[in-house]
Amino acid sequence: MSVKPVAHAHEGAKFLEEKAHYHFHDERLWDVRQKRDQEMHILPEWQELRQKASEIKEHTLANLPEYLEQFEKNAKANGIYVHWARDGEEHNRLVNEILQSHHAKSLIKSKSMITDECEMREYLEPQGITVTETDLGERIQQLDNQLPSHVVLPAVQKLTGDVAALFAKHYNTDPNDNDPHSLTEAQRQAARPIILNADAGMTGGNFLVAETGSFVVCTNEGNADLSANVTGLHIATLGIERIVPRMSDLGVFIRLLSRSALGSPITQYTTHFRKPKKNGEMHIILVDNGRSDRLAMDDFWSSLKCIRCGACMNTCPVYRRSGGQSYGAVYSGPIGAIIDPTFNKTKYSTLPFASTLNGSCTNVCPVKINIHEQIFKWRRVLVEEHEIPFVKKEIMKMAGRLLASPRLYRAAIKGTNVALSTMPRFILYNYLNPWGKHRELPHPVKQTFNSWYRQNRLKSAQKQSEKGGQVQ
16 A cells, blocks of 8 residues: 655645644744753753763663663563563554453553554554543543644644633533633543543653663653552553663753753652552563664664653744644654654655754754754655655756756856846746745845955955965
8 A cells, every 4th residue: 555645744834824823832832942941051061961861872772682681680570571562563462462361441541652653542442442641631632533743742732722622522511611720620520530440551651770670750740650550550661762771870861851841840740660569560561663773774873862852843943833733643843854754764755854954953952863964864865765756856956956066056046036036926926836825035136145256355365365375
């Protein structure tokens, strides 16, 4: 079956048509970015922390098998069942087997993007198992049958009115209720019976600690603690790249995570899980799902350093103006643009082109991933492997030839200036050219810099050069 590339530009244009959503989304995320900057300036050692975090991650990834084996040994010694999943299908089968062995029919889940990556809910529900998100933002997205829009703020694109309409549909609340506190209370009342009567709980996890065989979950709502403790069965699912060697390493990442994510000093709940509760059972599923393959990619392995803070998304002008849903993937924004093609080059071939390459994502990354450079490298890979449309590929070839020849480039600039001053607008601004919908061409200049330099500076520069040569 052929796979269609995600229509990011089309979906982004639809998001831009909703002015209220667009402005809210842009301003909300930029506010988070500014708070991140304020927190960064409070810590004089910020850049040292980033460097340390990057070095820990690189060391861990270079020795990943050893640390994973150490974690497994220590976790088993703590009484935890450890499972390994090569891909999403194996992960889902393992979860189903654990639930079936306990006759569990309802699962409450704390935010875990890897289960979305594995499409776990789509697998379990036909087996008769109900999966309910306990994170408020994730629950809103679940009720609206949408993927998370942001790694930390899953429903950041929705206005209060959107949530009111959604809750009115599912909870019979007032569709005109514009009070966030009232809407949150409605969700609390709806979720509490489901949570208290659940058969099993599932969490994700931010960090695995090899030294202790434990793992750490950071949330602001405390829902991970509920999911883990209300029932006697706790399943945790984490990507293999989440491991750190020692407990002492955690301090570096905990200091960076929330400051980078939300501009707050720390998350409300940082919970350490080391063994099952009394008379309970704890399972950890370590998921590969293409991560080993990515680790072997010379240009893209360092994306595995990501700690899912979303800082790159908050600062990205394209993400802020196109919304997370336009990426059509579990991971959106700049980090999604370099992770998603590792899952499917054809489906996500458009995402590396959804960037201005301004480098801001790289500048704010707490673990120093060269995000914008990887986006550029993905463009090259996709062009070489014919994963972009023929027309775009030919245009890029022409642009390459033009930019590689200064004489040809200057001639083209002269011709463009003439065209700008004489060409009728309808030739460019028509329904066949979506590029012109949101862009205005620059005014033609009377003189280019090159011709001005030749006229005013070239002769004097040559004379200076000749004098310098005579002195020598």
